[in-house]
Amino acid sequence: MPRYFTDEHEWIDVEGDTATVGITDYAQGQLGDIVFVELPRVGSEVARGKDAAVVESVKAASDVYAPITGEVTEANGALEDDPALVNSSPEDQGWFFKLTIANKSELDGLMDAAAYKSFCDSL
Amino acid sequence: MSDDNDSEFEAETATLPLDGWHRGKGARMVEFAGYWMPVQYEGIVAEHLWTRAHAGLFDVSHMGQLEVSGEAAEAALEAVLPIDLSTLKPGRQRYSLLLDESGGVLDDLMVTNAAHRFYLVVNGATKWDDIAHLREHLPDEITLTHLEDDALLALQGPEAARALARLGLDPVNDGWPRVEEMVFMQAGPFSWNGVPLRVSRSGYTGEDGYEISVPAARVETLAEALCAQPEVQPIGLGARDSLRLEAGLPLYGHDLSREISPIEAGLTFGINKRRRGEGGFAGADRIQRELAEGTARKSVGLTLEGRLPAREGAEVYAGDAKVGRVTSGGFSPTLGHPIAMAIVDSAHSAEGTPLVVDVRGKRLSAAVAPMPFVPHNYFRGDR
Numbered sequence: 001m002p003r004y005f006t007d008e009h010e011w012i013d014v015e016g017d018t019a020t021v022g023i024t025d026y027a028q029g030q031l032g033d034i035v036f037v038e039l040p041r042v043g044s045e046v047a048r049g050k051d052a053a054v055v056e057s058v059k060a061a062s063d064v065y066a067p068i069t070g071e072v073t074e075a076n077g078a079l080e081d082d083p084a085l086v087n088s089s090p091e092d093q094g095w096f097f098k099l100t101i102a103n104k105s106e107l108d109g110l111m112d113a114a115a116y117k118s119f120c121d122s123l
Numbered sequence: 124m125s126d127d128n129d130s131e132f133e134a135e136t137a138t139l140p141l142d143g144w145h146r147g148k149g150a151r152m153v154e155f156a157g158y159w160m161p162v163q164y165e166g167i168v169a170e171h172l173w174t175r176a177h178a179g180l181f182d183v184s185h186m187g188q189l190e191v192s193g194e195a196a197e198a199a200l201e202a203v204l205p206i207d208l209s210t211l212k213p214g215r216q217r218y219s220l221l222l223d224e225s226g227g228v229l230d231d232l233m234v235t236n237a238a239h240r241f242y243l244v245v246n247g248a249t250k251w252d253d254i255a256h257l258r259e260h261l262p263d264e265i266t267l268t269h270l271e272d273d274a275l276l277a278l279q280g281p282e283a284a285r286a287l288a289r290l291g292l293d294p295v296n297d298g299w300p301r302v303e304e305m306v307f308m309q310a311g312p313f314s315w316n317g318v319p320l321r322v323s324r325s326g327y328t329g330e331d332g333y334e335i336s337v338p339a340a341r342v343e344t345l346a347e348a349l350c351a352q353p354e355v356q357p358i359g360l361g362a363r364d365s366l367r368l369e370a371g372l373p374l375y376g377h378d379l380s381r382e383i384s385p386i387e388a389g390l391t392f393g394i395n396k397r398r399r400g401e402g403g404f405a406g407a408d409r410i411q412r413e414l415a416e417g418t419a420r421k422s423v424g425l426t427l428e429g430r431l432p433a434r435e436g437a438e439v440y441a442g443d444a445k446v447g448r449v450t451s452g453g454f455s456p457t458l459g460h461p462i463a464m465a466i467v468d469s470a471h472s473a474e475g476t477p478l479v480v481d482v483r484g485k486r487l488s489a490a491v492a493p494m495p496f497v498p499h500n501y502f503r504g505d506r
Contacts, residue, residue, distance in 0.1 A: 036431045058361065
């Protein structure tokens with residue numbers, strides 16, 4: 001299944017009409033120790049580029065934007081008990097939410113792993 | 124003056140003497156108080172817990188180090204600070220407050236009697252305003268020196284004394300205690316391999332420890348020597364903030380400001396008892412009135428249920444009524460839950476009072492808690 005990346009340091013796994021969204025290893029490293037993740041409600045609509053989640057580190061609260069538009073179908077309940085999963089397994093067990101993709105054309109122009117890596121190297 | 128003109132006068136972010144050393148240690152640097160400063164090295168939680176268990180080295184060279192001297196320095200300082208210097212012996216340090224005429228707090232600071240002169244440490248973000256204020260209010264015959272060529276390190280934690288003792292600092296004055304014999308709020312001049320140091324047993328973490336003033340040209344040598352001790356790791360600003368919050372120590376510009384009086388902030392101890400009665404210092408009218416009549420609001424500690432931290436600005440409610448706001452807050456690594464300082468209506472300031480904090484529309488259960496949240500561990504010579 002293809003994985004896409006945004007310049008806001010989110011990753012998106014696409015499987016048919018469903019996408020799984022999380023933040024990248026680079027992002028968790030920048031945020032530091034994560035103590036709480038506020039996830040969107042199941043059934044809510046998130047819009048590309050708009051607030052979808054909030055990550056609280058020891059230091060500060062940071063918004064996470066929805067990389068694409070869609071309806072949230074599942075939120076990662078494991079983060080409630082163990083928000084540090086975002087630090088230890090950001091691109092696997094620390095996923096944030098799943099959504100039904102509203103408009104597949106929004107995936108155009110997102111980065112693949114190689115492009116994202118060189119994007120991070122340039123920062 | 125337009126914004127465009129203002130920006131022309133904006134100072135560029137300055138670098139600390141240890142800038143390269145921090146970067147070499149893998150620090151993430153952020154802008155703070157006009158300087159590039161290390162916010163973290165390994166990670167805030169790890170650094171925080173290391174300091175509580177061992178010893179952490181903090182670079183606080185952004186803070187202002189000042190010296191006040193002159194024949195009448197004592198009287199001149201008492202005119203600008205609500206402090207009693209007649210009871211502050213040489214080699215002793217005390218907390219004080221710089222107040223404006225209406226009793227608002229311009230800064231909080233440490234004053235050391237350095238024998239024939241006074242040594243002051245003020246906050247980094249306010250030091251230029253403090254200097255201007257002091258120059259305006261101190262008489263001409265008093266000399267105010269900004270010790271700009273000195274760096275300042277803090278070594279904090281239960282193993283700080285053991286680590287610093289190993290460096291073999293010599294007291295400059297005969298008969299003065301060695302660093303491991305000093306007690307909380309004691310201070311003095313030392314020599315380390317010929318390098319002059321000012322050492323005080325104090326800090327901003329609630330732990331035992333020291334603040335060490337050292338010529339900027341020699342600070343890297345000292346930082347290296349300290350970090351070579353097995354007890355010591357470098358610690359960033361992030362953990363400095365979470366440590367001081369757990370210790371219930373206010374942060375100027377957040378828990379303390381021109382809008383919050385020292386009485387509201389619970390810092391009555393920062394105003395000397397004799398001076399409280401006599402007055403004769405800036406803001407005395409308000410201070411004396413508030414001491415006699417009480418204040419309508421008070422600073423309190425809050426413990427929050429759950430894991431979601433409440434940050435500065437979050438509104439505090441008693442039922443549906445707004446009764447205050449959070450002045451600083453975060454997640455306590457030691458306790459494993461969020462804590463905060465808030466200023467609330469005095470009617471809701473009693474320990475144990477249940478309150479609600481609003482964070483992005485979520486209503487979090489909180490309770491007024493005694494501070495410090497984590498007990499202080501100062502060395503007073505009794506262990």
